[in-house]
Amino acid sequence: MLHSVEQLRRVIKAGIPAIGLLNGSNADQYEKCAGLLVTMGIDCVAIHVSEYLKHRRDPLLMGLMWDALKFASSKFRKMLIVGATDPFLIRYPIKEAFPNASVSGLSWFIDAKHGLVYSALGKVNAYEKDVVCGCVPCSKIEKGALSRSTFDRAVHNFSVVQDAIAGQGFPEVELIDIVHRKKKLAIVSDLHIGTNGSLVADFCNAMRKEKPEALIFLGDTFDMSTSDFKLLEEQSEAFFKLMHQLSCEVYPVYGGADRSLPMLADQLKRIAYDYEIHPNLDFARYLMWEFEYRPLYQIFKFYVAARDSITILTARGRRLYAAYGPSLNFGMPSPERVGEILKEKGCGCLVLGGYHRKAIRGRRFYSLGAWQVPAEDDKESKHDLRGALFLDEKGIAYREFGV
Ligand SMILES: [Zn+2]
Numbered sequence: 001m002l003h004s005v006e007q008l009r010r011v012i013k014a015g016i017p018a019i020g021l022l023n024g025s026n027a028d029q030y031e032k033c034a035g036l037l038v039t040m041g042i043d044c045v046a047i048h049v050s051e052y053l054k055h056r057r058d059p060l061l062m063g064l065m066w067d068a069l070k071f072a073s074s075k076f077r078k079m080l081i082v083g084a085t086d087p088f089l090i091r092y093p094i095k096e097a098f099p100n101a102s103v104s105g106l107s108w109f110i111d112a113k114h115g116l117v118y119s120a121l122g123k124v125n126a127y128e129k130d131v132v133c134g135c136v137p138c139s140k141i142e143k144g145a146l147s148r149s150t151f152d153r154a155v156h157n158f159s160v161v162q163d164a165i166a167g168q169g170f171p172e173v174e175l176i177d178i179v180h181r182k183k184k185l186a187i188v189s190d191l192h193i194g195t196n197g198s199l200v201a202d203f204c205n206a207m208r209k210e211k212p213e214a215l216i217f218l219g220d221t222f223d224m225s226t227s228d229f230k231l232l233e234e235q236s237e238a239f240f241k242l243m244h245q246l247s248c249e250v251y252p253v254y255g256g257a258d259r260s261l262p263m264l265a266d267q268l269k270r271i272a273y274d275y276e277i278h279p280n281l282d283f284a285r286y287l288m289w290e291f292e293y294r295p296l297y298q299i300f301k302f303y304v305a306a307r308d309s310i311t312i313l314t315a316r317g318r319r320l321y322a323a324y325g326p327s328l329n330f331g332m333p334s335p336e337r338v339g340e341i342l343k344e345k346g347c348g349c350l351v352l353g354g355y356h357r358k359a360i361r362g363r364r365f366y367s368l369g370a371w372q373v374p375a376e377d378d379k380e381s382k383h384d385l386r387g388a389l390f391l392d393e394k395g396i397a398y399r400e401f402g403v
Contacts, residue, residue: 005036012040019044019080022072030068034075043077050083050105073098080104086111087118087164108161112153117146118160119173126153129175132313135159138171143313144179177310178214178251180391185312186212187322187389189353190370192223192257193239194232199371201235202386204242206401212390213248216310218353218368219255219324222299224267232271236295252306255324255354264303268296311347312391320391321345325352325367332357338365349396351389358384360398369400 004021011018020037022045024030037045052065072079078100085105111118115127124131126147133146137155145152160170178185186207192198207215224232243250258264273279279286309323321342329337332355342350342364349364356370369384386401 005040008042009040012042017044018042019046021045022047022068024068025064027067027071030071034071038075044080045072045076045078046080046082047072048082050107053084053086053089056089069098069101073100076100078102083107085161087161087170088123103165108157109154112150112157115147115153116157117153117173118157118170120170121173121175124173124175129177130179130313132174132176132179133171135171142181144181176313177307178216178312180312180314182315182393183213183249184211185214185216185391186210187216187218187351187353187368187391188371188387189218189324189368190220190255190356190372191217191239192220192370192372193235194228195223195226195372196228196231197373197375198223198235199373199386200239202401202403203371204238206386206388207242207246210388210390211246211248214251215243215246215248216251216253216322218253218322218351219327220257220354220370221252221255222302223257223372224264224271224299225257229271232299233295236299240295240298250302250305251310252302253310253322253324253353254303254306254308254327256326258303258306261300261303261306264300268300272296309345311345314391315393318349319345319347320349320351320396321347322351323353325354327354328352331355332359332367333365335361335365356381356383358387358398358400363396366396366398368398 008018008020020040020042022030022037023033034045047068049065052061055061069079069081079098079102081101081103083105084103086107108118111123115125116123117126117131117133119131119133130144131146132143133156135156137159138146138152141152146156164170188203191200191203193200222232222236254260277286308327309321312320312322314320325332328341333341338350338361342348349366351366351368353368355367356372357367358369359365359367366389368389369387371386372383373385374381374383387398388401389396389398
């Protein structure tokens with residue numbers, strides 16, 4: 001403390017305007033510190049409140065904070081409240097209570113760095129959904145930019161802080177999985193990676209040519225119902241290599257063979273246990289074996305980003321609802337059922353995977369073919385193969401890829 005006071009003295013002596021920092025944790029200490037600053041000719045004081053605000057549910061600490069602010073406000077001409085720019089922590093009663101106060105802090109920027117956007121819904125996570133906001137700074141940027149740019153989030157958050165200080169409310173926002181922004185987006189389904197019939201190699205070749213900028217997987221991407229780990233390892237390696245090459249946006253959706261993270265964890269466990277080592281008795285060896293099972297970790301990571309459905313807002317304001325079909329309707333839905341689903345979801349176009357059959361009805365309904373041929377002993381099933389739905393500037397188009 002003394003050290004900093006010495007520095008402050010030097011700064012003042014050099015004619016540089018300085019703000020003193022009011023330190024202390026009780027009235028006595030504030031009094032002492034303030035006295036010292038006043039003798040040095042300082043009439044502006046800063047006070048840190050971020051620690052108090054973190055514990056804002058504790059009435060004792062909040063009482064201490066208000067005492068400190070009142071004290072500082074009575075002794076000094078101006079007061080700077082540091083760490084008080086989170087508009088959700090303080091509702092800005094400070095401005096009325098202390099007209100001589102200014103606030104500072106970087107929470108609006110730190111939150112922006114963590115993907116958070118200030119809104120009437122609270123701090124929404126722009127890494128989970130695209131945030132559509134109509135506030136003044138956001139009306140000048142591309143829709144969906146809040147999910148892709150820390151700078152744009154920071155500008156938005158800062159403007160919300162300024163509005164909050166001015167006594168205005170929070171901006172209304174809408175959360176949508178994907179705001180389509182002129183990019184080439186491909187929707188595919190049913191790769192069943194890890195099975196004999198998987199056409200993942202064909203898929204990789206097709207996508208290498210198409211170079212989509214965003215890929216949506218409508219379920220059954222990995223199929224771990226078979227325990228052929230060698231196959232799963234080879235095919236998943238090719239798949240993840242492609243993802244790396246394309247370096248596109250990737251949106252996995254849960255399907256049937258990959259219904260949820262807990263279900264996937266069970267399947268991973270079954271495969272990881274599928275060798276003749278006792279996991280407890282031979283623990284050291286068990287861990288060493290795990291080393292070879294790295295693809296399982298990657299597959300799990302793939303699904304950590306998965307969701308149950310995807311809503312896409314197109315540039316023309318159309319809404320597409322994409323999901324794993326059997327989770328909505330047991331068989332291919334009738335036109336009436338499609339209408340019901342669309343009404344329920346508030347969308348104008350339904351895209352489903354999971355049926356392994358191609359179906360197109362006007363611009364309202366698309367069912368995608370699979371990238372998996374039926375098993376040899378399954379003579380009955382007929383699959384439509386190697387289909388992908390593309391969405392780009394020109395619109396929506398289904399394309400099939402020959403061998
Ligand atoms: Zn905004």
